[in-house]
Amino acid sequence: MSKSYPPTYKKVINIFMLSLTGLAALLVVSVLLFILGYLIWNGARSLNLNFFTKLPVPVGEEGGGMANAIVGSAKLLLLASLIGIPIGLLGGVYLAEFGKGPFSFAVRYTTDLLNGVPSIVIGIFVYTLVVLPQHHFSTFAGGVALGIMMIPIALRSTDEFLRAVPNTLREGGLALGASKAQTVLTVIIPAAMQGIVTGIMLNLARVAGETAPLLFTAFGNQFWSQGWNGPSASLPVVIFNYAISPYEDWHRQAWAAGFVLLTGIFLTNIVARLLVSRGRSRAGH
Amino acid sequence: MATTTTPFDLKKLHRARSARFGDPEPVDPTPEPQFTVEDMNFFYGDFHALHDLNLKLPQMRVTGLIGPSGCGKSTFLRTLNRMYETVPKTRVTGKILLDDTDVSDFSPTLLRRRVGMVFQKPSPFPKSIFDNIAYGLKVNNLCRHKDLKNRVAECLQRAALWDEVKDKLHESAFSLSGGQQQRLCIARALAVEPEVLLLDEPCSALDPIATAKIEDLIFDLRRSCTIIIVTHNMLQAARISDYVGFFLQGKLIEFDAAKKMFQFPSNKLTEDYITGRFG
Numbered sequence: 001m002s003k004s005y006p007p008t009y010k011k012v013i014n015i016f017m018l019s020l021t022g023l024a025a026l027l028v029v030s031v032l033l034f035i036l037g038y039l040i041w042n043g044a045r046s047l048n049l050n051f052f053t054k055l056p057v058p059v060g061e062e063g064g065g066m067a068n069a070i071v072g073s074a075k076l077l078l079l080a081s082l083i084g085i086p087i088g089l090l091g092g093v094y095l096a097e098f099g100k101g102p103f104s105f106a107v108r109y110t111t112d113l114l115n116g117v118p119s120i121v122i123g124i125f126v127y128t129l130v131v132l133p134q135h136h137f138s139t140f141a142g143g144v145a146l147g148i149m150m151i152p153i154a155l156r157s158t159d160e161f162l163r164a165v166p167n168t169l170r171e172g173g174l175a176l177g178a179s180k181a182q183t184v185l186t187v188i189i190p191a192a193m194q195g196i197v198t199g200i201m202l203n204l205a206r207v208a209g210e211t212a213p214l215l216f217t218a219f220g221n222q223f224w225s226q227g228w229n230g231p232s233a234s235l236p237v238v239i240f241n242y243a244i245s246p247y248e249d250w251h252r253q254a255w256a257a258g259f260v261l262l263t264g265i266f267l268t269n270i271v272a273r274l275l276v277s278r279g280r281s282r283a284g285h
Numbered sequence: 286m287a288t289t290t291t292p293f294d295l296k297k298l299h300r301a302r303s304a305r306f307g308d309p310e311p312v313d314p315t316p317e318p319q320f321t322v323e324d325m326n327f328f329y330g331d332f333h334a335l336h337d338l339n340l341k342l343p344q345m346r347v348t349g350l351i352g353p354s355g356c357g358k359s360t361f362l363r364t365l366n367r368m369y370e371t372v373p374k375t376r377v378t379g380k381i382l383l384d385d386t387d388v389s390d391f392s393p394t395l396l397r398r399r400v401g402m403v404f405q406k407p408s409p410f411p412k413s414i415f416d417n418i419a420y421g422l423k424v425n426n427l428c429r430h431k432d433l434k435n436r437v438a439e440c441l442q443r444a445a446l447w448d449e450v451k452d453k454l455h456e457s458a459f460s461l462s463g464g465q466q467q468r469l470c471i472a473r474a475l476a477v478e479p480e481v482l483l484l485d486e487p488c489s490a491l492d493p494i495a496t497a498k499i500e501d502l503i504f505d506l507r508r509s510c511t512i513i514i515v516t517h518n519m520l521q522a523a524r525i526s527d528y529v530g531f532f533l534q535g536k537l538i539e540f541d542a543a544k545k546m547f548q549f550p551s552n553k554l555t556e557d558y559i560t561g562r563f564g
Contacts, residue, residue: 171408175368175397175403176397176420177421
């Protein structure tokens with residue numbers, strides 16, 4: 001037997017719950033908007049062409065920029081992607097399409113554990129593994145640290161998106177005489193592509209802002225870093241160093257760097273989404 | 286032999302079928318078997334799903350498989366092209382011969398090219414209409430690039446879909462209606478020129494008009510390939526099948542020419558089922 005409530009009571013509850021969910025949504029959005037606004041307010045004002053083209057200058061001097069940190073961050077992310085994305089993608093494909101039994105359970109479980117490892121611990125790990133034997137900090141070490149951080153997220157998001165592809169497509173491919181590998185490559189992965197790329201973009205965005213693992217791998221550098229073997233500046237570490245400094249100039253620069261970092265992440269996201277949706281509309285989505 | 290009152294009048298049904306398709310051609314009384322199944326048993330883990338099946342599925346005919354849900358007819362269909370192998374812990378004993386060769390002696394990809402399959406839910410690939418049809422040709426290297434266009438057009442024509450899609454071949458397959466999607470899947474299966482087409486309840490997600498179009502298509506196709514169709518719809522089985530197999534609880538109860546089975550079923554269980562006393 002269902003209790004029957006008077007209609008007005010239902011209405012009141014309905015309105016109340018609806019406003020609660022609305023309020024929660026508004027809170028989430030407003031925090032984001034507040035951060036964005038604050039960054040733009042403080043950061044955009046101190047942005048100029050020099051910021052993108054010049055090296056940092058000593059305190060007190062006018063001008064100067066963060067060209068080395070911007071390029072450094074780009075190099076670190078490139079290296080991290082080269083390490084994290086292939087391993088994550090292939091691992092995810094294995095788990096979703098081929099892995100069975102206790103081994104794939106173990107892989108999933110350890111991946112989740114790895115995802116939970118604090119980023120500073122990954123920094124120490126790479127410090128011991130790469131920096132100590134080489135006796136110096138390097139872009140390479142920083143890229144490895146960020147790459148390791150990318151693996152579990154890339155792997156699990158690929159796994160999830162592939163498993164969300166309906167089984168009818170797998171059977172459809174096999175029923176046409178395609179092998180399992182052909183079906184996965186030509187039907188399943190393309191069907192999940194948008195999700196996979198979105199996952200990787202979010203992943204990149206996350207590691208782009210990582211500071212802790214870079215502190216003692218890529219370290220930092222006031223100048224250009226040639227090649228992959230020397231210490232390198234990066235945007236998050238520069239933000240950290242500048243923000244805790246006592247100088248008003250540097251604070252403004254830190255805000256500007258934060259703004260550039262965020263804009264970079266936004267742009268990559270938008271471009272990736274556009275590329276994927278265009279690819280899909282051409283493929284007939 | 287019991288004369289039963291079936292829920293539909295078979296004479297009327299056959300008249301309707303003649304009106305729609307023209308007079309049925311004289312049926313060869315003993316067509317060659319396409320599949321010969323001998324003492325076949327099927328297991329899902331410990332569950333014994335199909336018991337001691339023995340039957341011959343005739344070539345270039347439409348065979349309908351009927352029976353209540355869970356009776357094993359879809360499972361049986363999936364043993365014919367070894368699609369069951371995608372499900373872990375499944376096992377077949379006995380023989381299933383395609384022409385004279387046991388299906389387990391084929392490579393699964395070759396077997397499935399010869400024995401095509403269309404599923405219950407229309408499942409076009411998330412690609413263009415053109416690419417859906419071209420897929421089977423490409424993965425099997427069956428067609429040179431310059432012939433591809435013609436082959437795709439040919440398949441769409443065979444599936445009676447060409448006129449509806451010829452101007453939008455490069456649009457998404459999802460832009461089609463459910464019935465069109467299902468005919469696209471049939472066209473896709475036809476592209477690799479299978480000798481047998483397995484249809485697993487191809488109309489259960491479609492409205493009556495789309496269903497009629499698929500039935501017309503099946504009727505046209507039976508001249509060029511063997512069709513085995515699982516259906517829940519007794520009327521559909523009566524309309525399109527030359528032969529019918531009735532499954533119940535994993536056993537083949539009766540297999541006979543459709544005309545005979547629907548008028549004079551020789552088994553009491555078949556009679557009860559087709560007159561709607563259970564199922």
